[in-house]
Amino acid sequence: MNILPIPALDGGHVMFLTWEVITGRPVKQKVLEVAQMIGFFLLVALILWANGLDLFRWFTK
Numbered sequence: 001m002n003i004l005p006i007p008a009l010d011g012g013h014v015m016f017l018t019w020e021v022i023t024g025r026p027v028k029q030k031v032l033e034v035a036q037m038i039g040f041f042l043l044v045a046l047i048l049w050a051n052g053l054d055l056f057r058w059f060t061k
Contacts, residue, residue, distance in 0.1 A: 007032075008039030 003011040012035065016027050 006039040006042055007035035008043055012036075012039055 002009050003014070005011045005015040007013075007016070016032065016035075020026050
């Protein structure tokens with residue numbers, strides 16, 4: 001799970017490092033910040049969705 005290419009996880013850092021190796025220049029700081037926020041909200045949404053499904057199944061049994 002931690003190696004998924006979501007910027008809030010280690011896979012996201014690897015993705016940006018790979019981009020730097022390919023292009024030969026670093027990614028802009030603003031792009032990294034926005035990607036971190038999007039990745040964080042994506043992870044929170046995934047956790048809420050998974051827990052919501054568990055609660056839904058628990059109450060509908």
